[in-house]
Amino acid sequence: MSSIPPTQDELKAQVGRAALAYVQPGGIVGVGTGSTVNKFIDALASMKDQIKGAVSSSVASTDRLKALGIPVFDSNEVEELAVYIDGADEIDGRGHMIKGGGAALTREKIVAAQSRQFVCIADASKRVEVLGAFPLPVEVIPMAAQRIIRQFARMGGVAQVREKDGVALVTDNGQHIVDVSGLRITDPKAFELEVSQWPGVVTVGVFALQRANVCLLGTPSGVETLNFG
Secondary structure, three states, rough: OOOOOOOOHHHHHHHHHHHHHHOOOOOEEEEOHHHHHHHHHHHHHHHHHHHOOEEEHHHHHHHHHHOOOOOOEEEHHHHOOOEEOOOEEEOOOOOEEOOOOOOOOOOOOOHHEEEEEEEEEHHHHOOOOOOOOOOEEEOOOHHHHHHHHHHHHHOEEEEEEEEEEOEOOOOOOOOOOEOOOOOOOHHHHHHHHHOOOOEEEEEEEEOOOOOOEEEEEHHHHHHHHEEEE
């Protein structure tokens, strides 16, 4: 009798537990945002007495960490983090990612830049050959949203302001998110550098400069470790 394949939720729990191996005892760990990271946070509670605490990339993750008794530090209180653990909406074969489905991309990129190692945790559905099938999140200053939407249209992208409950979603930073469909990002680093320079763009959800060093990929046959250097 064939065994039942694990659900996506079970795959997320697997990689969340596997990421504990990258947490340095006695240190402070960078923690991302999202459903997969929530599984990591739950697992991290099992070793909360072995670490000083965490730097969090969102209000939601901060609340979850504190509820489990894990101290949360402001990023300005910590000079450098040994490791940052976060999910991805897409990840390619070089560790470049699209992130921001949970609207926390700016703080995620800040904490990633503060960390020596980025460990991405994801289920196998997030692995792609070329970035862009997942709508690209871009955090923008509200007054620039429509102009930025028109700039993406000239690149062949279809962009719209993300809404929640019928109104524009407001990020933890007080800004809006533009989601862009129809892109095929063959040179993630060049794309990130270009769009980051557009006036009104706070953060583009391409993580090429802060790419993953390692990806723990949840597959039906277990956790696959991808090393990108």
